[in-house]
Amino acid sequence: MYTPVSTLRDIKDFLESKLKEENYTLQAAPVDGTYDRRGDTRIIPPVRIAAMPHENFAFTPVSELYPSAPYILVSMDKSNTMVDERSMDVLIQCCVFSTENYPAQDGSSSQIPDEQAEIDLLNLLEWIGQRLMEVHKIGGATMEYPVQMGSYGSKAHTYPKAYGYLDFSVNLISPTISRAWADY
Helix, strand or coil, X not given: CCCHXXXXXXXXXXXHXXXXXXXXXXXXXXXXXXXXXXXXXXXXXXXXXXCCCCCCCCCCCCCCCCCCCCEEXXXXXXXXXXXXXXXXXXXXXXXXXXXXXXXXXXXXXXXXXXXXXXXXXXHHHHHXXXXXXXXXXXXXXXXXXXXXXXXXXXXXXXXXXEEEEEEEEEECCCCCCCCHHHCC
């Protein structure tokens, strides 16, 4: 039987596999929080089964000392169980770190991040959405469309990071349930 947990694991594994396969890297936030010494450390965003509270953007997806961004969180929004089917709304939340600064008057880099975090976020969300649209089934879950995309940018001040999400539904049909009664 396909459960919400097994489905979230399948989606997590799918995203991790695609990120590694395509070597999708993003700027890592400094571990020590000193944003003026960013460097150019790029990592493949870790994917975790977790949810980020909408009003608290201080989530760190791993327990050890690790960049607080980028990351991808896979979670269940809600699930419905009926006699012959089960569906689940999936929420994928993403966080990226601002990778660029506005140039200073003398041409050097200033300490003011430009819109690159928003651009990186939108590109990541679009990339994930496209990969999801390429498949019709992940593990035991059948994708249902549309895949919706949104940003938390208008809801909270998140400098120097950008946050967004994708949501969609999956159908978790149990292979043990007979649907023969519907074939009249």
